[in-house]
Amino acid sequence: MAIPHRYGQAGWDFPFQRPLLPPPSAWLDDLAEAYDARWFSNHGALARRLEAALARRCARSVVLANNGTSAITAALMALGLAPGAAVVLPAFTFPATLCAVEQAGLTPVLADVDAHSWELSVECVEAACRGRGDIGAVLAVRVFGLCRDFSALQGWCDARGLPLLIDAAAALGGELDDGRPVGAQGAMETFSLHATKVFAIGEGGAIACDPARVDVLRRVMNFGLEGGDVTSAGFNGKLSEFAAAVGLAQDRVFDAQLALRRAAAQAYAGFFAERHRGWGLAQTPGRPPWQAFPLLAPDAGAADALEGALARAGVQLRRYYRPALHLTRAAARYAARPLEQAGDLAARMVCLPMYSDWRDGELGALFDRLDDALRQLPTP
Numbered sequence: 001m002a003i004p005h006r007y008g009q010a011g012w013d014f015p016f017q018r019p020l021l022p023p024p025s026a027w028l029d030d031l032a033e034a035y036d037a038r039w040f041s042n043h044g045a046l047a048r049r050l051e052a053a054l055a056r057r058c059a060r061s062v063v064l065a066n067n068g069t070s071a072i073t074a075a076l077m078a079l080g081l082a083p084g085a086a087v088v089l090p091a092f093t094f095p096a097t098l099c100a101v102e103q104a105g106l107t108p109v110l111a112d113v114d115a116h117s118w119e120l121s122v123e124c125v126e127a128a129c130r131g132r133g134d135i136g137a138v139l140a141v142r143v144f145g146l147c148r149d150f151s152a153l154q155g156w157c158d159a160r161g162l163p164l165l166i167d168a169a170a171a172l173g174g175e176l177d178d179g180r181p182v183g184a185q186g187a188m189e190t191f192s193l194h195a196t197k198v199f200a201i202g203e204g205g206a207i208a209c210d211p212a213r214v215d216v217l218r219r220v221m222n223f224g225l226e227g228g229d230v231t232s233a234g235f236n237g238k239l240s241e242f243a244a245a246v247g248l249a250q251d252r253v254f255d256a257q258l259a260l261r262r263a264a265a266q267a268y269a270g271f272f273a274e275r276h277r278g279w280g281l282a283q284t285p286g287r288p289p290w291q292a293f294p295l296l297a298p299d300a301g302a303a304d305a306l307e308g309a310l311a312r313a314g315v316q317l318r319r320y321y322r323p324a325l326h327l328t329r330a331a332a333r334y335a336a337r338p339l340e341q342a343g344d345l346a347a348r349m350v351c352l353p354m355y356s357d358w359r360d361g362e363l364g365a366l367f368d369r370l371d372d373a374l375r376q377l378p379t380p
């Protein structure tokens with residue numbers, strides 16, 4: 001039976017996501033401040049307050065952006081690389097990472113990822129750079145918001161004078177194993193505040209950086225304007241006061257949502273450890289916010305079969321990040337060699353539902369359906 005192509009929540013007993021944004025009653029009072037001041041965008045008071053709140057979470061300065069793709073684009077533009085300079089990024093990521101490199105006027109170089117971490121490693125970056133003299137930066141990705149320590153890659157970049165940026169779109173609020181908050185690594189880390197992320201405001205983004213980068217990031221996201229002149233390339237990347245008001249309300253409930261998601265992720269891990277050991281879990285994930293629960297199928301056929309069996313049982317999963325970028329029509333030309341791990345992971349990865357508002361008994365009911373579906377499949 002074909003897998004139904006249904007998006008959104010309609011028709012699913014367990015949709016992949018159930019975006020939870022603060023209701024208007026939670027942010028209307030904040031917004032009154034913008035109306036009183038008649039100031040609705042351009043680094044308003046609410047945006048500044050949200051930046052301060054996120055800076056506390058990241059232990060670094062934060063500049064807001066109007067979405068996560070703008071945040072990566074601005075971070076790349078703020079590096080001041082030569083036009084067309086090459087940027088290494090993983091082929092196993094959401095297309096936004098690639099779009100940002102192109103939007104910034106730079107040249108993507110797709111790299112393979114490590115089979116165990118599912119992310120860029122020093123070896124992968126080295127292989128992608130081989131024979132090239134035009135590399136200007138490395139853009140790593142925290143896949144699925146997992147919270148790994150990028151010190152080894154940072155050391156490799158430092159030794160070559162290359163800036164390291166980290167697309168941490170789904171990792172806001174996460175911590176590395178040693179307790180350091182996500183946001184503090186690399187030259188800059190970028191986040192998405194999209195409705196489907198855990199820190200959800202609808203559309204929004206953020207960049208964690210050292211204080212010295214704040215002015216250039218603001219300039220880049222304000223058309224390159226500076227002191228009445230246009231001093232660099234730029235675009236409009238600013239976040240409105242409406243979105244910032246939602247963000248301030250989200251910040252007030254975020255810790256409770258993180259706790260609920262982390263408990264659910266632990267339950268998922270226990271379920272697979274006890275009952276279905278042939279399926280791969282994220283290794284050394286740190287303490288992610290768990291936007292979704294990624295699961296590596298033993299092979300592509302099993303991933304397809306699970307997707308079909310769960311769809312028939314009313315459970316929606318998503319095949320992130322598929323297709324791997326080097327297998328897409330628009331980006332194949334950015335890969336100089338076959339990227340086997342990225343292709344393999346894209347074919348085998350499934351992402352299971354995760355919510356910020358699990359209801360009583362809901363996770364157990366989901367595990368029952370998951371158990372039934374997995375038992376229908378050939379034993380790996």
Ligand SMILES: Cc1ncc(COP(=O)(O)O)c(C=O)c1O
Nearest residue numbers: 067068069094096097169192194
């Ligand atoms: C890895 C990654 N990078 C960047 C983005 C882009 O974020 P936005 O949708 O806020 O532009 C996403 C969005 O899902 C993502 O998953």
